[in-house]
Amino acid sequence: MSYFGPDATPLFGLPLADIWFVAVLAFLATFLFLDGFDFGVGVLYASRTDPERETMLAAIGPFWDGNEVWLVVFGGALFAAFPPVYAALFSRHYVLLFGVLFALALRGLAPELRGEFDDPRWRQGWDTAFIVGSAAAPFLLGAFAANWALGLSGFGVPAFAVGVAVVLLCVTEGAAFLALKSRGRLREEGRRLAVRGAISYLVWVVISLGYLYAFVPASRPTLTSSGGIVVVVLTALLALGTAGAALRAHDYVTLASAGSLSYLLVALVGLLLWPSVEPASGLSVEAAFVPPLMANLMTVAAVVLVPVIVFNLAVLYRVFGGPIEADAAY
Amino acid sequence: MVDPVAASRLQFALTTIVHIVFPVVSMGLAPFLVYFTYKDLWGSDPVYGRLRRFWTKLFAVSFVAGTVTGLVLEFEFGTNWAAFSAFAGQLFGGPLAVEGMMAFFLEATFLGVFLFGRERVGRVGYFAATLLVAIGSWLSATWILDANSWMQTPQGYALVQRNGHQVVQLVDPVAAYLNPRFPWMFVHMQNAAVLSVALAIAGFAAFRIRRGTTDDTFWKTALKVAVVALLITAPLQVIQGDGYARHVYTSQPHKFAAMEAVYNTESYVPEYIFAFPTTPDGFLNPRTKDLFGLGIPGGASWLASGGNAHATIRGLDSFPEEPPPVALVFWSFRLMVALGFWFVLLAFWAGYRWRTGELYEDDLLHRALMVSAVLGFAAVETGWIVTEVGRQPWVIQGVMKTQNAVSSSLSAGEATFTLAGFVVGYAALLAIYVYVVYRIVQHGPPDETDGRGEGAAVGEAGAATTDGGER
Numbered sequence: 049m050s051y052f053g054p055d056a057t058p059l060f061g062l063p064l065a066d067i068w069f070v071a072v073l074a075f076l077a078t079f080l081f082l083d084g085f086d087f088g089v090g091v092l093y094a095s096r097t098d099p100e101r102e103t104m105l106a107a108i109g110p111f112w113d114g115n116e117v118w119l120v121v122f123g124g125a126l127f128a129a130f131p132p133v134y135a136a137l138f139s140r141h142y143v144l145l146f147g148v149l150f151a152l153a154l155r156g157l158a159p160e161l162r163g164e165f166d167d168p169r170w171r172q173g174w175d176t177a178f179i180v181g182s183a184a185a186p187f188l189l190g191a192f193a194a195n196w197a198l199g200l201s202g203f204g205v206p207a208f209a210v211g212v213a214v215v216l217l218c219v220t221e222g223a224a225f226l227a228l229k230s231r232g233r234l235r236e237e238g239r240r241l242a243v244r245g246a247i248s249y250l251v252w253v254v255i256s257l258g259y260l261y262a263f264v265p266a267s268r269p270t271l272t273s274s275g276g277i278v279v280v281v282l283t284a285l286l287a288l289g290t291a292g293a294a295l296r297a298h299d300y301v302t303l304a305s306a307g308s309l310s311y312l313l314v315a316l317v318g319l320l321l322w323p324s325v326e327p328a329s330g331l332s333v334e335a336a337f338v339p340p341l342m343a344n345l346m347t348v349a350a351v352v353l354v355p356v357i358v359f360n361l362a363v364l365y366r367v368f369g370g371p372i373e374a375d376a377a378y
Numbered sequence: 379m380v381d382p383v384a385a386s387r388l389q390f391a392l393t394t395i396v397h398i399v400f401p402v403v404s405m406g407l408a409p410f411l412v413y414f415t416y417k418d419l420w421g422s423d424p425v426y427g428r429l430r431r432f433w434t435k436l437f438a439v440s441f442v443a444g445t446v447t448g449l450v451l452e453f454e455f456g457t458n459w460a461a462f463s464a465f466a467g468q469l470f471g472g473p474l475a476v477e478g479m480m481a482f483f484l485e486a487t488f489l490g491v492f493l494f495g496r497e498r499v500g501r502v503g504y505f506a507a508t509l510l511v512a513i514g515s516w517l518s519a520t521w522i523l524d525a526n527s528w529m530q531t532p533q534g535y536a537l538v539q540r541n542g543h544q545v546v547q548l549v550d551p552v553a554a555y556l557n558p559r560f561p562w563m564f565v566h567m568q569n570a571a572v573l574s575v576a577l578a579i580a581g582f583a584a585f586r587i588r589r590g591t592t593d594d595t596f597w598k599t600a601l602k603v604a605v606v607a608l609l610i611t612a613p614l615q616v617i618q619g620d621g622y623a624r625h626v627y628t629s630q631p632h633k634f635a636a637m638e639a640v641y642n643t644e645s646y647v648p649e650y651i652f653a654f655p656t657t658p659d660g661f662l663n664p665r666t667k668d669l670f671g672l673g674i675p676g677g678a679s680w681l682a683s684g685g686n687a688h689a690t691i692r693g694l695d696s697f698p699e700e701p702p703p704v705a706l707v708f709w710s711f712r713l714m715v716a717l718g719f720w721f722v723l724l725a726f727w728a729g730y731r732w733r734t735g736e737l738y739e740d741d742l743l744h745r746a747l748m749v750s751a752v753l754g755f756a757a758v759e760t761g762w763i764v765t766e767v768g769r770q771p772w773v774i775q776g777v778m779k780t781q782n783a784v785s786s787s788l789s790a791g792e793a794t795f796t797l798a799g800f801v802v803g804y805a806a807l808l809a810i811y812v813y814v815v816y817r818i819v820q821h822g823p824p825d826e827t828d829g830r831g832e833g834a835a836v837g838e839a840g841a842a843t844t845d846g847g848e849r
Contacts, residue, residue: 054536054549110490113445117478117486123452124475131467132541138456138463139785142792145453146799153446157807160442164814335541338468342548346472353479360487367491367498 056341064347065337068129069325070318071350075125077314079118080189080214081221081307086112088222090155090182091215092241093175100234101175105159107229107372114364116152121357128346130336133326140201140328141192148188154181183215190214193313197320198264199327206264209256216252217309220245220290224303227294229372235299242294242302249309250287253280266327270320279319283312383784385793386458389800393450394766395759396804399811400444402758405519405568406575407437408512410603415508419501425599432596432823433579438493439814443807445486458793460785462773466546469535469554470525477521485514516568523567527559529774530765531629537777546777558629562622563765569611569618570761573721574754576607580728581751582819584744596823598738605732608725616718620681627682627691630775633768635694636707638678639664642693649677653712664708699779702770710760710767717757724750 051059058064086108093104127134138145158178162171194210195201223245227238257280260267270276286305293301325333337343380388411433417426452474455463463471491499491507499507534554538547548554583601586593627634640647653664653671674680676687683689694701724746731737773780 052551110494113442113489114483114487116445116449117483120449120452120478120482121475123449123456124471124478127452127455127463127467128471128475131471131545132464134456134467134471135460135464135785138453139458139460139787142457142785142788143795145457146796149446149450149453150799150803152449153803153807156442156446157810160439161810161814164817331541338471339547341551342468342472345548345551346475349472349476350479353476353483357479357483357487360483364487364490367495 051344052341054341056339056344058340059344059347062347064340064343065333068125068337068343068346069322069333072122072125072129073314073318074311075118075122076193076317077311079115079122080186080217080310080314082115082118083112084186084214084218084307084310085221085225085303086115087155087182087186087215088218088220088245089225090178090222091219092222092226093182094179096234103230103234103372104226107226109159110364110368112156114361116156119152125346125350129338129343130325130331130333131338132329132331133336136326136329136331137196141195144188144192144195144203148185148192151181151184151188154178155185156181186214186218187211193317196326197317198266201328206256206260209252209259213249213252213256213313216245216249217306217313220249221303221306221310224290224294224299224306227297228299228303231371235371239294239297239299239302242306243291246287246290246294246306246309250284253283253287267320270316273319275319276316279312279316283309286312379790380794380797382788382790382793383781385790385797386454386784386788387780389793389797390451390454390458391766392797392800392804393447393454394762396808397444397447397451398758398762399755399808400440400447401515401519402571402574402755403440403578404437404444405515406571406573406578407433407440408515409572410575410579410607411437412508412512413603415505419505423599425595428596428823429600429603432818434493435818436815438489439811439818441485441489443811447804447807458785458788459773459783460787462778462783464543464545465778465783466774469528469546469548472548473521473525473528473555477518481514481517481521483514485511485518488514519568519571520564523563524555524557524560527563528554528557530563530769531557531559532774532777533557546774558625562618562625565618566615566622566761567758569615570754570758572607573611573615574758576604576611577721577724577747577754578751580604580608580747581749584747585751585819586822587738588741588744588748593822601737602732605725605728605737608721609729612718612721612725616722619715619718623681624684630769631692632694632697632699632701633707633764634682635692635697636702636704636768637711637764638682638691639704639708640678640691640693641665641695643690643696644693645679645688645690646676647678647682647691648673648675649681650674650712661709662705664705699771702768707764707768710763714757714760714764717753717760720750721754721757 050057089104089108093101096104123134126137154177158174158181162174162178165171188211190211190213191203191207193214194206195204198206200206220242223238223241225238227235227242230238257271261271271280286308290302290305290309293299293305321327323332325331325336338346411430414426414430414433417423418430455467455470455474488507488510491504492511495507496504532554534548534550534552534557535546536549537544539545540547579600583597583604586597587601623634623637626637635641638647638649650671650673653673679689679691680687682691694704727743728737728747731740731743737743769775771779771781773783
């Protein structure tokens with residue numbers, strides 16, 4: 049019982065604090081990948097009209113709820129593994145996070161409600177809500193991630209820059225997802241927009257990193273470290289790869305490489321944080337981490353459950369694989 | 379501007395009170411959907427396929443509303459209750475994380491298959507998905523209630539110094555996560571969810587039967603299934619609730635004193651089945667000894683002790699901490715108990731009419747069922763008010779007070795802003811939800827003619843746009 053008793057030691061002597069630091073960020077990145085393409089589809093929804101809109105909603109319909117759970121898991125894991133960080137970070141970004149919640153509520157409710165009332169204004173209202181929610185959620189989450197990584201609060205240039213970057217990333221993912229899931233004109237549009245999205249993302253990231261380097265001295269050591277350089281170079285390669293794959297109509301590759309970009313973005317957040325987990329309050333990963341007993345329990349739970357989650361998602365994506373039919377409703 | 383502590387309390391109360399409606403619907407519908415799906419897939423009566431698809435619509439809307447409002451609660455522990463989260467997060471955060479990883483994921487992923495996948499998977503696969511959605515929704519409740527019950531009866535922890543602050547540290551996971559309150563709370567809540575949904579189904583069915591629908595079999599089958607569920611859950615709720623109250627008497631005596639409005643420690647305390655405030659003050663400051671009503675002498679003592687009418691109930695004045703808002707707890711408890719007994723009566727009434735073959739003819743019964751369609755939710759809300767207001771001033775019983783749990787960085791302006799936002803937003807959300815549910819019921823079940831054909835998806839997409847009216 050030395051692992052689960054009052055005087056527990058870390059499981060197999062593993063560096064659990066570091067592992068959970070990576071895991072929490074990986075949950076966030078997975079959210080930005082999976083729900084990211086839902087957000088992207090929501091933003092692109094603005095440029096389409098009705099028959100295509102129905103197809104777009106049908107394409108994300110079975111997935112978005114499962115995808116949003118990654119945000120719940122990110123929040124829960126951060127709370128469970130680094131409780132003082134959850135407390136300090138979330139209370140410091142009070143209004144911003146309620147903005148995220150509001151945006152997510154609009155995004156989640158709109159597709160359910162738009163068809164409930166046979167009135168064009170009602171439908172248009174919820175369509176607008178869907179677009180606004182889908183754009184605002186990634187923007188505000190990007191701002192949140194920037195503030196977290198740099199120990200800032202409020203709405204400065206870094207928050208804005210990363211917010212826009214995340215929106216561009218989601219649009220790229222959403223376009224790639226549409227290319228994979230639809231047919232005909234919408235599929236062609238998806239590929240075209242994935243190219244544009246990936247290039248815009250790359251340009252925006254380069255500008256933003258330039259700004260950070262020039263005006264946020266705290267970011268310089270990370271950006272010039274070997275890890276930082278690797279992440280930036282990989283981002284450039286994968287953004288170009290996304291565009292290239294979209295041009296060649298390799299739809300799976302497009303989506304996979306666009307999704308990988310969100311892991312790289314979050315990796316950059318992690319590098320900026322390390323070895324702290326909340327620069328604003330100066331808490332280090334070690335100091336903020338829960339004691340060994342709770343850490344061991346959480347680790348066992350995650351080792352059992354995360355594969356189950358991945359399996360569940362695999363089943364879901366398999367069942368709904370292939371291009372969407374326009375008639376999917378329950 | 380509202381003081382941040384008061385605003386956070388009000389906001390958490392509001393966001394919880396609204397949120398709980400949606401999980402009650404989804405958890406309560408879950409066993410019905412499993413049953414309907416089973417009968418649809420392996421039975422021969424086409425009515426079950428229509429029942430499944432009809433109640434699935436309600437489940438879908440409720441699940442989405444539950445997701446978006448539930449995420450709010452998780453975030454609020456960080457945004458509004460940072461002091462609590464930093465203090466108790468080492469023990470409290472775990473169940474929330476596991477809830478996300480274990481339960482919510484199960485529910486949310488298989489919901490996609492359950493809602494959209496009937497024609498994409500086989501019978502066994504579809505039934506498995508339905509069952510997993512149902513299990514997921516109940517597992518969610520398990521972890522959330524586990525976290526909540528620990529706050530009511532905390533154990534398995536130690537107070538230690540960490541980074542210069544006193545915090546809760548988990549020392550005995552079995553004691554903490556199998557705390558004494560948990561089984562009481564879990565059974566009471568889950569049974570209440572099924573009971574509430576059974577009442578809603580019965581109420582809707584009675585509404586449609588009274589109006590003389592042409593679609594008799596659908597609503598009559600729904601009514602019968604609901605009555606069976608009522609006959610099981612309504613008596614269980616009362617019997618189990620009695621034991622639960624005794625458990626509260628021993629584990630949270632000050633909450634029990636507030637439930638019974640006992641100020642001075644006394645024995646032979648009466649239980650007021652019906653209590654009437656004779657003055658405004660009697661309403662706002664109920665005191666058991668002064669109430670006018672039908673009091674059973676020694677009744678409260680009898681209930682608290684499990685049979686001893688002379689048992690002592692410790693009065694609120696004898697506790698060092700300030701009492702909770704007694705009037706709210708006292709009247710909420712009475713309302714909940716009264717509703718509980720009403721549901722038992724209703725269940726037996728309907729069961730009796732069924733035996734005499736008049737289940738579809740008793741108009742008074744149908745009216746009573748219609749009126750009671752949403753009363754299950756009223757009982758759930760008042761029950762939670764007893765639980766959560768009754769434990770005040772503690773957020774963690776005997777360990778941390780609510781007033782010390784709020785984020786120190788929170789300003790009155792921010793707190794007031796979001797509180798106002800929630801008042802407006804949640805009022806709109808509830809209004810829309812009620813409207814959508816009403817419309818789903820008005821609209822009635824999917825057409826008999828599209829039967830069990832598992833081009834069902836096509837049939838329903840069509841049905842949604844074409845058969846917009848009454849039949």
